[in-house]
Amino acid sequence: WFANFLPFYALPLSLVMINLSPSMFDAEPNLSAMTTIYQWMTQIQKSNSELVTQHYLGKTTENRTMYYLQISQPSDKIKKIIWMDCGIHAREWISPAFCQWFVKEILQNYRSDPKIRRFLQNLDLYILPVLNIDGYIYSWEKDRLWRKNRSPHMNGTCYGTDLNRNFNSSWGSIGVSYNCSSEIFCGSGPESEPETRAVAQFIKKKKSDILCYLTIHSYGQYILTPYGSTTRPPNKNFGPLKITAKCTGTDDNIIPVLNIQMHVAEMAAAALMGKYGTSYKVGPTSLILYSNSGSSRDWAHMIGIPFSYTFELRDKGTHGFVLPPDQIQPTCEETMLAVTTIIDYVDQKYFPGGAVMLTASSLGLSLCLSVVLTWTVS
Numbered sequence: 001w002f003a004n005f006l007p008f009y010a011l012p013l014s015l016v017m018i019n020l021s022p023s024m025f026d027a028e029p030n031l032s033a034m035t036t037i038y039q040w041m042t043q044i045q046k047s048n049s050e051l052v053t054q055h056y057l058g059k060t061t062e063n064r065t066m067y068y069l070q071i072s073q074p075s076d077k078i079k080k081i082i083w084m085d086c087g088i089h090a091r092e093w094i095s096p097a098f099c100q101w102f103v104k105e106i107l108q109n110y111r112s113d114p115k116i117r118r119f120l121q122n123l124d125l126y127i128l129p130v131l132n133i134d135g136y137i138y139s140w141e142k143d144r145l146w147r148k149n150r151s152p153h154m155n156g157t158c159y160g161t162d163l164n165r166n167f168n169s170s171w172g173s174i175g176v177s178y179n180c181s182s183e184i185f186c187g188s189g190p191e192s193e194p195e196t197r198a199v200a201q202f203i204k205k206k207k208s209d210i211l212c213y214l215t216i217h218s219y220g221q222y223i224l225t226p227y228g229s230t231t232r233p234p235n236k237n238f239g240p241l242k243i244t245a246k247c248t249g250t251d252d253n254i255i256p257v258l259n260i261q262m263h264v265a266e267m268a269a270a271a272l273m274g275k276y277g278t279s280y281k282v283g284p285t286s287l288i289l290y291s292n293s294g295s296s297r298d299w300a301h302m303i304g305i306p307f308s309y310t311f312e313l314r315d316k317g318t319h320g321f322v323l324p325p326d327q328i329q330p331t332c333e334e335t336m337l338a339v340t341t342i343i344d345y346v347d348q349k350y351f352p353g354g355a356v357m358l359t360a361s362s363l364g365l366s367l368c369l370s371v372v373l374t375w376t377v378s
């Protein structure tokens, strides 16, 4: 029954699976969440071979293979990259579900949805559905609330590094522990973990082409911008971009756009809220959540990726990591709107078919009728 059920629904398998109680797997011992995600990746590539390819990224601590999916429309154009990873923290099950939902939605709608169609002409989407595979499996089989990877420490007396404290961004400085039994153990050094290295090496290699780094977590309902390791805001003329803002209309004042990342995140949160009324908080991690060092989001921004965001999906603590099945799909739907808002913005910014006009209300500005933001690549 189960084997027939999945292809029939053509849904991301883990979504369907999370909807079923884990006891389902007792009857089907060959099926595990991760196995079906591997199968799903192969399947999605086969049935969408004109658009999707699956690529090797690296190996986990326990020697499992990490793959990412690349969604690229064939083209002679030089394109840029949007990166999204899910499941860096094992217990945040809604996160891998969202990565799969995202892929499914793109593939289902890219022909009919003008927004997706437009950004796929300029942007390739790279999706890593489960970053912390060993931990994810452990959270299904042994400990539902496991967070870290499964690297052994102290002669195998304690396990796991928090991969989101293991990146080379002010590593080990704040919001971490050096105790390997801690949930936020930062590892023995920056990029000490094979999962971190696999992602970091790949991103470094491609960094001049990556415009946006998205990393999906739960829970709390936040869209978090850099930085976590300092309360200092990112440089407004960050990286290769010069950002100027000019106000037109009734008032000619120059509006200082201190953080375009913030405005884009606010637009994303507004789009998300439009679906089911779910409210998200937007802001720099260190100011609205907590300080942490060694996060992938901070690191991606520090090496020069202009847009870098952490999503913390539903909910706000009622169910926490164990989000009820009936919230999986609405969470994915609303998050899809936020993520495509960001991608759409980045696309129009870098591949302008004309100036991007933001209405005053979308920026929360009262002085201007409209704001034109011009970016030049130097």
Ligand SMILES: [Zn+2]
Residues within 6 Å of the ligand: 088, 089, 092, 217, 218
């Ligand atoms: Zn997390």
